[in-house]
Amino acid sequence: MSKYHQVFAWPVRVYFQDTDAGGVVYHASYVNFMERARTEWLRTFGYSNAGLMKELGVVFVVRSMKLDYLKPALLDDMLTVTAQVKEIGRSRITLDQKVQRGDELLTEGEVHLVCVNVETFKPVSVPDVLKKQWD
Amino acid sequence: MSKYHQVFAWPVRVYFQDTDAGGVVYHASYVNFMERARTEWLRTFGYSNAGLMKELGVVFVVRSMKLDYLKPALLDDMLTVTAQVKEIGRSRITLDQKVQRGDELLTEGEVHLVCVNVETFKPVSVPDVLKKQWD
Amino acid sequence: MSKYHQVFAWPVRVYFQDTDAGGVVYHASYVNFMERARTEWLRTFGYSNAGLMKELGVVFVVRSMKLDYLKPALLDDMLTVTAQVKEIGRSRITLDQKVQRGDELLTEGEVHLVCVNVETFKPVSVPDVLKKQWD
Amino acid sequence: MSKYHQVFAWPVRVYFQDTDAGGVVYHASYVNFMERARTEWLRTFGYSNAGLMKELGVVFVVRSMKLDYLKPALLDDMLTVTAQVKEIGRSRITLDQKVQRGDELLTEGEVHLVCVNVETFKPVSVPDVLKKQWD
Numbered sequence: 001m002s003k004y005h006q007v008f009a010w011p012v013r014v015y016f017q018d019t020d021a022g023g024v025v026y027h028a029s030y031v032n033f034m035e036r037a038r039t040e041w042l043r044t045f046g047y048s049n050a051g052l053m054k055e056l057g058v059v060f061v062v063r064s065m066k067l068d069y070l071k072p073a074l075l076d077d078m079l080t081v082t083a084q085v086k087e088i089g090r091s092r093i094t095l096d097q098k099v100q101r102g103d104e105l106l107t108e109g110e111v112h113l114v115c116v117n118v119e120t121f122k123p124v125s126v127p128d129v130l131k132k133q134w135d
Numbered sequence: 136m137s138k139y140h141q142v143f144a145w146p147v148r149v150y151f152q153d154t155d156a157g158g159v160v161y162h163a164s165y166v167n168f169m170e171r172a173r174t175e176w177l178r179t180f181g182y183s184n185a186g187l188m189k190e191l192g193v194v195f196v197v198r199s200m201k202l203d204y205l206k207p208a209l210l211d212d213m214l215t216v217t218a219q220v221k222e223i224g225r226s227r228i229t230l231d232q233k234v235q236r237g238d239e240l241l242t243e244g245e246v247h248l249v250c251v252n253v254e255t256f257k258p259v260s261v262p263d264v265l266k267k268q269w270d
Numbered sequence: 271m272s273k274y275h276q277v278f279a280w281p282v283r284v285y286f287q288d289t290d291a292g293g294v295v296y297h298a299s300y301v302n303f304m305e306r307a308r309t310e311w312l313r314t315f316g317y318s319n320a321g322l323m324k325e326l327g328v329v330f331v332v333r334s335m336k337l338d339y340l341k342p343a344l345l346d347d348m349l350t351v352t353a354q355v356k357e358i359g360r361s362r363i364t365l366d367q368k369v370q371r372g373d374e375l376l377t378e379g380e381v382h383l384v385c386v387n388v389e390t391f392k393p394v395s396v397p398d399v400l401k402k403q404w405d
Numbered sequence: 406m407s408k409y410h411q412v413f414a415w416p417v418r419v420y421f422q423d424t425d426a427g428g429v430v431y432h433a434s435y436v437n438f439m440e441r442a443r444t445e446w447l448r449t450f451g452y453s454n455a456g457l458m459k460e461l462g463v464v465f466v467v468r469s470m471k472l473d474y475l476k477p478a479l480l481d482d483m484l485t486v487t488a489q490v491k492e493i494g495r496s497r498i499t500l501d502q503k504v505q506r507g508d509e510l511l512t513e514g515e516v517h518l519v520c521v522n523v524e525t526f527k528p529v530s531v532p533d534v535l536k537k538q539w540d
Binding site for chain 1: 305319321345
Binding site for chain 3: 427429432433436437440464466467468469470471472473474477523526
């Protein structure tokens with residue numbers, strides 16, 4: 001039994017730096033929040049981004065993403081940002097990510113990552129040490 | 136004949152602040168670049184965001200967006216960021232946005248905006264002064 | 271005995287969003303890290319920024335700051351960001367802030383805040399509920 | 406006669422991405438604005454950051470900075486950000502930087518840069534091709 005279908009959740013507090021003059025969280029800040037949750041999710045499998053780059057010569061880059069903004073988050077909100085594997089290919093992985101305030105769903109995202117060589121930025125196979133934990 | 140189908144283009148230079156330790160532009164920075172181009176595109180119709188908020192009590196917020204990252208932009212690159220109307224509804228507007236380096240297409244985006252009341256964040260009709268220029 | 275001289279410490283993990291193409295943390299990101307630590311320090315006295323604005327009609331703004339960059343922080347580093355009261359005036363407060371990686375001091379900051387009216391941005395007295403905890 | 410004492414000025418427009426829920430420009434955003442002006446100032450001497458790194462193996466990093474926030478900049482403001490050499494050493498350079506809205510001085514900064522080797526981050530002499538233009 002793998003951690004595959006599990007939803008990973010990461011807490012994120014909203015600071016001034018994340019907001020804009022509309023009085024709400026700026027739309028690009030959710031992209032930052034999702035990167036934090038993905039990175040911490042990756043860490044649960046024993047790998048940091050720096051570690052992947054140095055030890056295995058690969059890095060996961062965002063190939064595409066889709067974001068739906070349902071309700072705005074506000075200054076000082078305590079949010080939960082999730083990451084859950086949806087699909088895994090040879091060099092690609094699709095994650096579902098949500099930003100919630102308690103039970104309220106604020107933003108929904110689908111993020112496609114590609115594992116690339118850190119020098120050439122060409123797609124390479126997801127390292128086996130990760131793949132066997134995800135399959 | 137309106138400015139409807141015209142492609143608006145805005146130059147953006149890449150600084151350290153836009154890049155990350157992967158040596159390329161950080162994926163959320165393109166979202167910032169696109170906001171700049173949309174704002175300058177709006178300005179060609181006689182309106183700033185601050186003006187819309189103060190004079191008409193409305194603001195355009197991002198309801199959803201889809202981004203495809205094809206090639207990475209690099210430090211010191213001179214980019215062209217475009218905005219072009221794709222579809223207009225009562226309170227919604229869809230824009231196609233591209234980030235290019237010369238003829239190379241680096242990132243492609245589709246951004247759905249909703250015109251909302253600045254107090255309630257509820258959708259309202261796009262102001263006529265804008266709509267008649269876009270139709 | 272007050273919490274006055276105590277050093278408040280807040281953990282901050284470094285993500286790609288905080289780094290630049292030089293391979294290290296971007297110099298403005300430390301300013302963000304320090305805002306997070308100050309905000310959490312304020313929270314220990316029972317107040318959020320949103321709460322101060324809504325309930326008391328005031329907000330703390332940065333009047334000046336001085337930063338010394340001694341050593342660079344790196345991707346995936348786990349940092350400790352501190353905040354410690356140095357001096358308190360009628361409407362001003364000076365904080366010492368440090369960014370450390372374990373015992374290594376990476377960045378040192380001195381931040382002067384002013385308590386201002388949220389509408390006029392004019393300086394006002396620090397609310398008594400805070401002042402009596404800080405004196 | 407060198408460009409030494411000249412004030413270099415660079416225009417910066419304020420977008421939502423630069424502001425915060427206080428309704429003004431976020432204090433770390435001025436740090437970004439100043440980096441843009443410094444980079445464009447460097448470009449007038451024939452060098453980009455990427456060029457310095459690749460061709461000469463050096464990069465200018467911020468060693469310390471001091472910022473005074475006098476008046477807030479607002480959404481949609483058109484700002485002028487300046488850079489002017491104050492002092493030059495073997496490997497260091499001090500710049501005065503200002504952020505203005507027309508004649509109004511909003512933020513004042515003093516930025517100390519060090520020229521470092523791009524691999525070791527150890528201080529090295531400012532390249533002669535730049536030094537002879539600055540002296």
